[in-house]
Amino acid sequence: MNSKKLRAATVLVHQGRDRDPSTGAANIPVYLSSTYHHFEGRAGAYDYARSGNPSRDQVEEAIALLEGGVRGFAYASGMAAIGGALSLLKSGDHLIAPDDLYGGTYRYLTLVLPQQGIETTFVDMTDPQQVEDAVRPQTRALFLETPSNPLFKITDLRAMVDIARRRGLLTLLDNTFMTPLLQPALPLGIGVAIHSATKFLGGHSDLLAGLVTTADEDLANRLKRHHNALGAALPPFDCFLLARGIKTLKVRLEAAQNGALLLCERLANHPAVAKVYYPQLNDHPGRDVHFSQATGPGAVISFELKDHKQVRPLLETVKLPIIAPSLGGVETILTHCWSMSHAAIPASVKNELGIRESLLRISVGIEDPEDLWDDLAQGLR
Numbered sequence: 001m002n003s004k005k006l007r008a009a010t011v012l013v014h015q016g017r018d019r020d021p022s023t024g025a026a027n028i029p030v031y032l033s034s035t036y037h038h039f040e041g042r043a044g045a046y047d048y049a050r051s052g053n054p055s056r057d058q059v060e061e062a063i064a065l066l067e068g069g070v071r072g073f074a075y076a077s078g079m080a081a082i083g084g085a086l087s088l089l090k091s092g093d094h095l096i097a098p099d100d101l102y103g104g105t106y107r108y109l110t111l112v113l114p115q116q117g118i119e120t121t122f123v124d125m126t127d128p129q130q131v132e133d134a135v136r137p138q139t140r141a142l143f144l145e146t147p148s149n150p151l152f153k154i155t156d157l158r159a160m161v162d163i164a165r166r167r168g169l170l171t172l173l174d175n176t177f178m179t180p181l182l183q184p185a186l187p188l189g190i191g192v193a194i195h196s197a198t199k200f201l202g203g204h205s206d207l208l209a210g211l212v213t214t215a216d217e218d219l220a221n222r223l224k225r226h227h228n229a230l231g232a233a234l235p236p237f238d239c240f241l242l243a244r245g246i247k248t249l250k251v252r253l254e255a256a257q258n259g260a261l262l263l264c265e266r267l268a269n270h271p272a273v274a275k276v277y278y279p280q281l282n283d284h285p286g287r288d289v290h291f292s293q294a295t296g297p298g299a300v301i302s303f304e305l306k307d308h309k310q311v312r313p314l315l316e317t318v319k320l321p322i323i324a325p326s327l328g329g330v331e332t333i334l335t336h337c338w339s340m341s342h343a344a345i346p347a348s349v350k351n352e353l354g355i356r357e358s359l360l361r362i363s364v365g366i367e368d369p370e371d372l373w374d375d376l377a378q379g380l381r
């Protein structure tokens with residue numbers, strides 16, 4: 001099967017390997033083996049499960065095919081994937097990252113990397129000049145995330161790739177929110193694409209997983225050695241769950257995005273809502289840049305209530321959404337960013353970034369959007 005010529009929806013279903021070569025089973029078996037027999041005393045394609053496992057190969061090939069990479073890597077979580085990708089940096093290196101980075105990544109860059117002698121400067125990446133100005137002789141990489149979360153600030157990926165090329169920097173993109181379906185990163189020139197597959201790729205709020213891919217052979221070889229050395233590989237059963245989730249990404253994402261478009265419109269017209277953040281909105285800053293690099297707005301919306309005292313009653317009233325710090329599941333997930341997803345970020349920093357106590361984020365699932373609206377409207381009353 002020459003998957004390169006196939007369209008995304010087909011690749012999602014067939015994923016490079018879609019049946020067991022030895023039995024014809026319609027799914028790749030869950031290979032629960034830590035080690036592999038050396039026939040006639042010689043190592044075959046697999047020798048020890050940390051280094052490779054057929055169940056893992058399936059999802060690693062899938063992400064490489066979807067993003068246009070030469071090789072993929074599956075990690076035990078999105079954070080393990082980010083740590084794995086950042087292991088490409090070494091002591092003395094300097095990193096530039098957005099000031100409204102995902103909370104867990106912010107924690108990693110401020111807690112772990114400084115101990116390894118890697119310093120990060122946080123800038124407003126919606127302004128390429130700020131990135132340009134932050135580059136030092138020691139700068140090795142740009143860590144990117146767009147749209148950002150929860151305010152959906154848009155970074156111009158082509159402008160970042162251009163700066164990186166001129167200044168000899170590596171670009172790493174956390175592409176979790178858009179997935180390879182809405183925003184294929186490597187064709188834009190991004191060096192390393194990273195996904196928390198816990199979110200849309202897995203899609204069912206039933207596993208933690210991370211995926212990394214690159215189109216650069218040399219980076220792929222280094223990532224492969226580090227992946228094996230770090231040992232945070234995705235376990236076989238979780239690979240099976242992830243492969244199953246990936247098959248339906250297109251139908252799930254399209255349904256969720258349609259629901260998000262409806263909720264966005266209704267929220268924007270509701271008297272209790274002060275402001276809605278969603279790349280689809282005509283006045284959303286960076287909207288044109290977003291649609292020059294992505295094909296859809298995604299399925300996550302944020303909105304601010306006029307009165308932050310209304311947050312509690314809303315959370316206590318709604319029945320359908322899971323109230324939790326996550327996103328990308330088939331079920332709608334409602335997050336109070338201040339106290340959940342962004343709890344790791346100091347209050348003063350949150351205020352500076354515009355993440356107010358009155359802000360809520362909704363990751364729209366695939367329920368009937370009219371039911372979701374009835375439920376939310378009830379909570380907003």
Ligand SMILES: *Cc1c(COP(=O)(O)O)cnc(C)c1O
Nearest residue numbers: 077078079102176196198208209
């Ligand atoms: C959830 C998330 C992560 C971390 O992924 P885990 O699987 O929870 O470790 C990283 N980046 C973004 C944008 C996320 O939403």
